[in-house]
Amino acid sequence: MANTSQTTAQTSKEYTSSNRQTASQTTAEYPSAFSDRTRLLDIYSGAKFAYSLRYLSSDYTEPVVTVRRDSDGGTGHDQEEHFFPSDISSGALARWVGPENDGFVTTWYDQSGNGENLVNIEKTTQPFIVAGGGLVSGGLVFENTHELETTNTFSFGDGSVLSTFVTNSFDTTPNINGYVFRFSNYIYFILGNGTRRVSAGSAKSFPDASIETVTDDVEELATIISSLNSDGTGRTALYANSAIKAANQNIGTGVIANRNLNIGGVSSNNYLSGSINELIIYDSDQNANRAAIEADIISNVL
Numbered sequence: 001m002a003n004t005s006q007t008t009a010q011t012s013k014e015y016t017s018s019n020r021q022t023a024s025q026t027t028a029e030y031p032s033a034f035s036d037r038t039r040l041l042d043i044y045s046g047a048k049f050a051y052s053l054r055y056l057s058s059d060y061t062e063p064v065v066t067v068r069r070d071s072d073g074g075t076g077h078d079q080e081e082h083f084f085p086s087d088i089s090s091g092a093l094a095r096w097v098g099p100e101n102d103g104f105v106t107t108w109y110d111q112s113g114n115g116e117n118l119v120n121i122e123k124t125t126q127p128f129i130v131a132g133g134g135l136v137s138g139g140l141v142f143e144n145t146h147e148l149e150t151t152n153t154f155s156f157g158d159g160s161v162l163s164t165f166v167t168n169s170f171d172t173t174p175n176i177n178g179y180v181f182r183f184s185n186y187i188y189f190i191l192g193n194g195t196r197r198v199s200a201g202s203a204k205s206f207p208d209a210s211i212e213t214v215t216d217d218v219e220e221l222a223t224i225i226s227s228l229n230s231d232g233t234g235r236t237a238l239y240a241n242s243a244i245k246a247a248n249q250n251i252g253t254g255v256i257a258n259r260n261l262n263i264g265g266v267s268s269n270n271y272l273s274g275s276i277n278e279l280i281i282y283d284s285d286q287n288a289n290r291a292a293i294e295a296d297i298i299s300n301v302l
Contacts, residue, residue, distance in 0.1 A: 040280075040296050041111065044289050049150075049261060050112040052278040053139060054085050054300065057111050064088075066107040067129060069097050078123075080106060094135045103130030105140050108148055118148035118263060127264060127276075138169050138219050139277030146271065147264035154183065156256040156283060160228045162186070163286035165293055167301050169219040170194065170274040178272045179265040180222075181279065185254040188224055189270070190214055196245070198236045200228055201254020219277065221297050225287060228255045241302070242294040277301055 041047055041057035050056050053064055063082035071077045076098070087093045097103035104126035108118040120126045127146040129136060140148075156162060170178055172194035179189040185201040194213035214220070226236035232253045238246045263279065265271030278301050286293065 040293065040300075044286070044293055046282060046284060047112040047280050048114065048154075048283040049110055049116055049279065049281040051108045051110060051118060051280075052301075053088055054278075055111070056280070057113070059113060060111040062109060064109055064111070065105050065129065066109075067093065067097070067103045068106050068123070068126065070102045070104060070123075071098060072101075074101075088135070091135070094130050094133065097130040097133065099133040101130070101133055102128055104128050105148070108140070116150050116152060116261070118150060118261070120148050136275070138275030139167070141275050142264040142272040144271065145265065145268055147262055147266065149260050149262045151260075153258040153260050154256060155258055156183070156186075156228055158229050158231075158255055160255070160283065161285040162224075162226050162228070163282040163284065163290070164188065164224045164226075165221065165278070165280045165297060166224075167219060167221045167277040167279075167297060168272075168275055169217050170214045170272070172214060172216050172273075174273045176273065177270045178274060179262075179270050180272055180276065181261065181263045181281075182266070183256040183261055184259040186226070186228065186256050186259075188222070189272075196222075196238065198224055198226065198238060198249070198251050199254070200226065200234045200252040201230075217274075219275065219302060221294060221302060223290060223294060225285065225290070226251060229253070230255050239290070239294070241298060242291065 039055055039057050041050060063084050066080055066082050068078060068080045069076050081096060083093045093103065106120060106126055110116045125145050125147055127140040127142045127148065129140055166180060168180055170190055172190065175192040177189050177191055179187055181188055188198050190196055196214065220241050223239040224236060226234065228234050230253050234251045234253065236249050236251045263276060278297060
């Protein structure tokens with residue numbers, strides 16, 4: 001992991017995110033749309049990476065996450081178990097973690113068929129999905145250098161197009177740069193003031209006037225379609241809940257060479273304070289399918 005050498009003094013009982021629910025909410029459920037249905041990637045195939053707490057493809061029927069139980073040294077402490085979408089929606093995951101305990105995600109499984117799972121073996125930097133015995137809202141919660149990362153590295157050179165669909169929320173109170181996802185130098189993040197940014201290698205970014213700031217603790221779908229070019233002609237378009245926020249913005253001179261996909265950030269100064277519920281990345285231009293993909297995600301996740 002990019003920050004495995006870092007530690008945090010914060011214990012699992014000290015989380016204060018607004019995503020946290022009380023122990024009495026252990027039966028909190030995701031929408032019924034997280035059950036079996038005609039699935040997004042059955043129609044819009046070809047994703048390079050695909051992570052969710054619902055099933056995205058009929059070809060994928062395995063668990064969606066592996067969770068570690070933190071019971072403060074009690075019964076089952078540090079035990080890990082795999083969970084399916086039905087386990088999350090039925091409350092089985094929260095019941096397994098147990099009252100007053102926390103559940104941390106050690107693996108978020110890739111449903112694209114490429115097997116590029118997001119993992120983290122470091123206990124102090126794993127995101128959580130259950131807090132105080134209650135299923136959190138908004139998916140996986142990231143705070144204080146929490147992150148997940150692929151084991152393999154990837155390259156996307158000149159002329160590559162990446163189409164990313166991510167549902168997440170931000171807590172903009174910490175004065176930090178909140179990194180949602182990154183391949184080292186290709187990053188979607190917000191500044192400490194809550195202003196969105198996309199960059200690829202150089203310091204180029206959206207002018208403040210062209211991008212609205214995010215709203216605290218409100219889950220949304222962000223769509224980022226970017227072309228990467230080392231000659232400075234890299235461009236991106238950004239949509240929030242299907243509404244255009246920026247078009248043809250210069251994002252710099254970066255291409256991606258042998259880099260891991262990381263979500264949540266890589267240091268105490270550049271970590272996401274918020275949640276991620278679903279992340280789908282195509283290594284192709286999905287402009288023609290964008291509206292339909294967004295409609296599916298908005299209907300079934302938000």
